[in-house]
Amino acid sequence: MLDVSSVLEVLKPVQDPELQKSLVELNMIRNVEIDGGTVRFTLVLTTPACPLREFIVEDCQRAVKQLPGVEEVLVDVTAETPSQKSLPDRTGIDGVKNIIAISSGKGGVGKSTVAVNVAVALAKLGAKVGLIDADIYGPNAPTMLGLADAKVMVQQGAQGEVLQPAFNHGVKLVSMAFLIDPDQPVIWRGPMLNGVIRQFLYQVAWGDLDYLIVDMPPGTGDAQLTLTQAVPMAGAVIVTTPQTVALLDSRRGLKMFQQMGVPVLGIVENMSYFIPPDLPDRQYDLFGSGGGEKTSKELNIPLLGCIPLEISLREGGDGGVPIVVGEPDSASGKALIAIAKAIAAKVSIAALTS
Numbered sequence: 001m002l003d004v005s006s007v008l009e010v011l012k013p014v015q016d017p018e019l020q021k022s023l024v025e026l027n028m029i030r031n032v033e034i035d036g037g038t039v040r041f042t043l044v045l046t047t048p049a050c051p052l053r054e055f056i057v058e059d060c061q062r063a064v065k066q067l068p069g070v071e072e073v074l075v076d077v078t079a080e081t082p083s084q085k086s087l088p089d090r091t092g093i094d095g096v097k098n099i100i101a102i103s104s105g106k107g108g109v110g111k112s113t114v115a116v117n118v119a120v121a122l123a124k125l126g127a128k129v130g131l132i133d134a135d136i137y138g139p140n141a142p143t144m145l146g147l148a149d150a151k152v153m154v155q156q157g158a159q160g161e162v163l164q165p166a167f168n169h170g171v172k173l174v175s176m177a178f179l180i181d182p183d184q185p186v187i188w189r190g191p192m193l194n195g196v197i198r199q200f201l202y203q204v205a206w207g208d209l210d211y212l213i214v215d216m217p218p219g220t221g222d223a224q225l226t227l228t229q230a231v232p233m234a235g236a237v238i239v240t241t242p243q244t245v246a247l248l249d250s251r252r253g254l255k256m257f258q259q260m261g262v263p264v265l266g267i268v269e270n271m272s273y274f275i276p277p278d279l280p281d282r283q284y285d286l287f288g289s290g291g292g293e294k295t296s297k298e299l300n301i302p303l304l305g306c307i308p309l310e311i312s313l314r315e316g317g318d319g320g321v322p323i324v325v326g327e328p329d330s331a332s333g334k335a336l337i338a339i340a341k342a343i344a345a346k347v348s349i350a351a352l353t354s
């Protein structure tokens, strides 16, 4: 007899491939309905950016089709991103589920490019996303998001004055660039940074967010400490290039996050190889190869992906149309979308298993 409990019974052995637990036990199968030979249910994933969405749906369909009398299995897929656990000594942000730092040991390795494209890719996949550009040395996220001329507006909220973030490509943005005078030397900007980071966390009308991405200044300075001491973080991603110096610097960053109790979700290797625009099938290892993989193995941190050096990626950044929107099928576009999915998966696993 085809009924709800027999459907749940055959679905029990189907596991979330990353959490390695039963979908039924994780309460990811809901609203089972049976209409003649048609079985319909909702699969609630832990992130709209789930990289294994299709596989999970197929596994569910295969399992239910084993039941006699089933002709059709319809799966409605939705997502509820789990929230990172709050910590006794750190204050979360109301409505913001997961805060992720994008960090690098040194400047110019493509940290902002990764932060912006990951944010936009997650938004495109259906998540609610915010981005804090906390980089005092090169606050270029507004340009990359097509918001170079935007201003953050101050509004009177219930809790006093709040900043209204700028918005484009599905991402809410606040940036140091909206606040600083570009002609002022960087040395004068440093002292204001800590206060500004707190303001960007707690005095912005973020609304509900699945992910708040923070584009950090390079290195292991005060901004990192302020952030990791203030809010509970879902994790940090370290961007590096294949060059050894960049790798050494990123090790320092890794240690700092670990000491502050922030999980390091993985390493992203940028500028891994060069793809000439006129010879898109060729690949040149300009800075040597395999550095990210080697570090990932040595430090036992996952390698989330490798991004090629591609002219269209820089052009997308300069033109305010991130490559994951402008040319999602390019090599770097694909790499960045896969990295966004990998980050989302790691965050969900951490939230559900910690």
Ligand SMILES: Nc1ncnc2c1ncn2[C@@H]1O[C@H](COP(=O)(O)OP(=O)(O)OP(=O)(O)O)[C@@H](O)[C@H]1O
Binding pocket: 104, 106, 107, 108, 109, 110, 111, 112, 113, 114, 135, 137, 138, 139, 140, 218, 270, 271, 307, 308, 309, 310, 311, 313, 314, 315, 317, 318, 332
């Ligand atoms: N894989 C890539 N291919 C082509 N250009 C890239 C790539 N990654 C980054 N760039 C370009 O390199 C420049 C520096 O990148 P980005 O601003 O993202 O680095 P950053 O680490 O955030 O630097 P900073 O520390 O100065 O903020 C930008 O012009 C960007 O478009």
